[in-house]
């Protein structure tokens with residue numbers, strides 16, 4: 729299931745299902761409701777460690793949340809994407825949202 | 837590998853996009869495909885089935901989508917068939933980023949086209965849409981064997 733955690737201004741959403749039209753909608757609804765109720769959130773971190781599949785519905789949901797968080801001058805970062813998922817995100821032009829290896833080390 | 841044919845008909849609900857991917861995965865289990873090749877095939881199927889459910893039927897659960905999986909001479913053919921609203925302008929629909937819905941990427945046909953060897957779309961307004969896609973599975977295996 730979709731798991732949420734907040735640390736200060738950061739909201740971490742961990743997904744663990746195929747990010748297709750069903751999970752994309754679930755993700756979108758949950759995050760949008762939470763963001764609406766929590767105006768202090770400025771960073772949306774999407775953890776894809778347990779996601780092995782994404783299609784264009786999943787991409788649409790991520791880009792939509794990116795637009796929403798940008799509207800409040802916030803940012804979005806995608807962490808721990810598998811090779812397959814990373815490849816699709818890059819094909820869709822979302823490379824800039826993927827955490828770099830360096831950033832990951834700094835966090836740890 | 838043995839030739840095979842499976843015809844799957846299911847209600848037009850989002851949950852069945854995963855159902856169709858599962859059937860595809862198990863049909864391909866005997867092929868030593870790379871993870872990325874399998875992923876590409878699953879995405880292409882996912883896109884076509886999602887389109888039938890979302891655009892063809894507006895997620896009307898009483899409607900049915902059919903997927904025909906054919907493996908013949910190591911060529912996979914996927915036919916995704918709906919009797920939904922149909923597509924007015926197929927050429928326009930297939931253009932990258934074209935979508936008739938907000939917050940949709942317009943990447944479905946782009947993925948189907950780039951991940952399959954061939955893609956054919958036939959559609960009649962008010963009668964439905966058929967998406968026919970093929971990919972050679974043998975060339976993937978040879979490619980893998982070379983890579984190892």
Ligand SMILES: Nc1ncnc2c1ncn2[C@@H]1O[C@H](COP(=O)(O)OP(=O)(O)O)[C@@H](O)[C@H]1O
Nearest residue numbers: 887888891892929935936940941942944945965
């Ligand atoms: N099975 C279908 N029935 C009706 N319209 C469809 C179907 N498949 C695709 N379309 C139309 O083609 C457009 C482009 O499809 P696609 O490339 O998958 O992008 P998206 O699904 O993000 O809109 C859709 O917005 C829709 O108007």
Ligand SMILES: [Mg+2]
Nearest residue numbers: 883886887944
């Ligand atoms: Mg689509």
